[in-house]
Amino acid sequence: xxxxxxxxxxxxxxxxxxxxxxxxxxxxxxxxxxxxxxxxxxxxxxxxxxxxxxxxxxxxxxxxxxxxxxxxxxxxxxxxxxxxxxxxxxxxxxxxxxxxxxxxxxxxxxxxxxxxxxxxxxxxxxxxxxxxxxxxxxxxxxxxxxxxxxxxxxxxxxxxxxxxxxxxxxxxxxxxxxxxxxxxxxxxxxxxxxxxxxxxxxxxxxxxxxxxxxxxxxxxxxxxxxxxxxxxxxxxxxxxxxxxxxxxxxxxxxxxxxxxxxxxxxxxxxxxxxxxxxxxxxxxxxxxxxxxxxxxxxxxxxxxxxxxxxxxxxxxxxxxxxxx
Amino acid sequence: xxxxxxxxxxxxxxxxxxxxxxxxxxxxxxxxxxxxxxxxxxxxxxxxxxxxxxxxxxxxxxxxxxxxxxxxxxxxxxxxxxxxxxxxxxxxxxxxxxxxxxxxxxxxxxxxxxxxxxxxxxxxxxxxxxxxxxxxxxxxxxxxxxxxxxxxxxxxxxxxxxxxxxxxxxxxxxxxxxxxxxxxxxxxxxxxxxxxxxxxxxxxxxxxxxxxxxxxxxxxxxxxxxxxxxxxxxxxxxxxxxxxxxxxxxxxxxxxxxxxxxxxxxxxxxxxxxxxxxxxxxxxxxxxxxxxxxxxxxxxxxxxxxxxxxxxxxxxxxxxxxxx
Numbered sequence: 001x002x003x004x005x006x007x008x009x010x011x012x013x014x015x016x017x018x019x020x021x022x023x024x025x026x027x028x029x030x031x032x033x034x035x036x037x038x039x040x041x042x043x044x045x046x047x048x049x050x051x052x053x054x055x056x057x058x059x060x061x062x063x064x065x066x067x068x069x070x071x072x073x074x075x076x077x078x079x080x081x082x083x084x085x086x087x088x089x090x091x092x093x094x095x096x097x098x099x100x101x102x103x104x105x106x107x108x109x110x111x112x113x114x115x116x117x118x119x120x121x122x123x124x125x126x127x128x129x130x131x132x133x134x135x136x137x138x139x140x141x142x143x144x145x146x147x148x149x150x151x152x153x154x155x156x157x158x159x160x161x162x163x164x165x166x167x168x169x170x171x172x173x174x175x176x177x178x179x180x181x182x183x184x185x186x187x188x189x190x191x192x193x194x195x196x197x198x199x200x201x202x203x204x205x206x207x208x209x210x211x212x213x214x215x216x217x218x219x220x221x222x223x224x225x226x227x228x229x230x231x232x233x234x235x236x237x238x239x240x241x242x243x244x245x246x247x248x249x250x251x252x253x254x255x256x257x258x259x260x261x262x263x264x265x266x267x268x269x270x271x272x273x274x275x276x277x278x279x280x281x282x283x284x285x286x287x288x289x290x291x292x293x294x295x296x297x298x299x300x301x302x303x304x305x306x307x308x309x310x311x312x313x314x315x316x317x318x319x320x321x322x323x324x
Numbered sequence: 325x326x327x328x329x330x331x332x333x334x335x336x337x338x339x340x341x342x343x344x345x346x347x348x349x350x351x352x353x354x355x356x357x358x359x360x361x362x363x364x365x366x367x368x369x370x371x372x373x374x375x376x377x378x379x380x381x382x383x384x385x386x387x388x389x390x391x392x393x394x395x396x397x398x399x400x401x402x403x404x405x406x407x408x409x410x411x412x413x414x415x416x417x418x419x420x421x422x423x424x425x426x427x428x429x430x431x432x433x434x435x436x437x438x439x440x441x442x443x444x445x446x447x448x449x450x451x452x453x454x455x456x457x458x459x460x461x462x463x464x465x466x467x468x469x470x471x472x473x474x475x476x477x478x479x480x481x482x483x484x485x486x487x488x489x490x491x492x493x494x495x496x497x498x499x500x501x502x503x504x505x506x507x508x509x510x511x512x513x514x515x516x517x518x519x520x521x522x523x524x525x526x527x528x529x530x531x532x533x534x535x536x537x538x539x540x541x542x543x544x545x546x547x548x549x550x551x552x553x554x555x556x557x558x559x560x561x562x563x564x565x566x567x568x569x570x571x572x573x574x575x576x577x578x579x580x581x582x583x584x585x586x587x588x589x590x591x592x593x594x595x596x597x598x599x600x601x602x603x604x605x606x607x608x609x610x611x612x613x614x615x616x617x618x619x620x621x622x623x624x625x626x627x628x629x630x631x632x633x634x635x636x637x638x639x640x641x642x643x644x645x646x647x648x
Contacts (some may be wrong), residue, residue: 010436
């Protein structure tokens, strides 16, 4: 939950004057989203979201993110559509920060994931991947396998403060995962394209049983498509006691395959991809946990939650573990 | 900014089923409001606010607050209107907390107060006071003069940590204000009624120059009407460098008097009422400042900001200081 930057009256009025979206009716900070400041904005023409990009998002990446969202929305993937100002520009500046207005998406993110959520999730993820193939610009995954050793190094000496033996356990996990990581180029490469890379339940809205939208593309990048499935297996298929729910995984994978069938090599790589996804979130959460600024507005997520998931995937022999 | 309690899918669905307000369309936490958890709620019939009352609000006071809001809304004061469920009850329970749905008010609270805001503010405050006279139930002011000595005692020994000499300065202020405090009963009593008691800019919405609503009645109580003016003089009439803006004060008082003329005794009491209002906010902010729980979601407000205001009012000889 976060509003890091509040927006003054005059600044907001001047900003809105650059758009053709009517007059201001309401403006409230939204207590969701960890990286940026988000506001729900109502004008005489409708509802919108105003986002101020805070320091964790690189300014130079923003045109790529906004371009991807515009591309996906045009291709029928329901996601926030960046609005252009009168001059045709969607990326502007407000209160000294990059800022953009996007369309408002109806729906509610599921606080408790049910099996019925997982098939539509898989379908939408595959649609996002297929639609993304038409978006040519690339963005490297800053939190991909090359980042994991340097990221661990930032927390390694204090990992034992979080749990006894966590440091050596992470060393071993990295040593197992990195050599087994699938290639993204060359003859054995798995399919590569635009991935969301952070598709947790709080980034997916539902209206009843229907998936009504996907938000928060600010970790999106160009990487192995099936890695995104690995993220979702972590984010959607564990029960609160960390039991893996294979019924949810099967529904997710069936939904995905109904839109884009997995290659055999992708199927075979699911365990290591899920391991890598768990490790990526474990490492950033461990860093955030050990480096909480005093007076932080956001409570960091427990890295040990992700450790339990990582252990499950490390024990998975093959894709049968996920119901395939 | 705060959402202290998140609401699960099933709990929300069951809660909404108790109302006749259509089907869920959107649900987002609001990053405003320090005491309670607030959500913006959209259904197929419109927009609403869902509030979960957290521990700082006494459960036994809630019927009084909701009754006051219902009364004021019926009398034409634009404030959140509590919605009754199918059983006629507005106060319900959700996630183990008292909860209510109220109407959504359009408008934006002014981040920077301008003179044009102050006259409508005064008018609305007086309308609220006049309308409140028709609401008979009483609620004592838990943060009135009787509370100030005990409140100071909770922070007195550490007041010097905030600023050298703050403890003795507050002792002296209390010793000056308490004996001069106007009577609320007896032959010399000032008019008493329902007051908002926390009418800061973030509780008042404007649409352009028009005041579109007053929110957050959870400090409202039965007390001296003119004390509410004292609160507003503190909250609306100082510039960022703590200069008192007498033009704003004059506009506020003129707006008020255009609806309910002040008695001479109320006018004469303005300095001590403004002193008391400054002291009340200083004391609660001082307490919050010295008793921040680790990992708090809310950054406490600086008590010294209010001290500067208190000093101004202590130096005010009479109502001329406020432009009267």
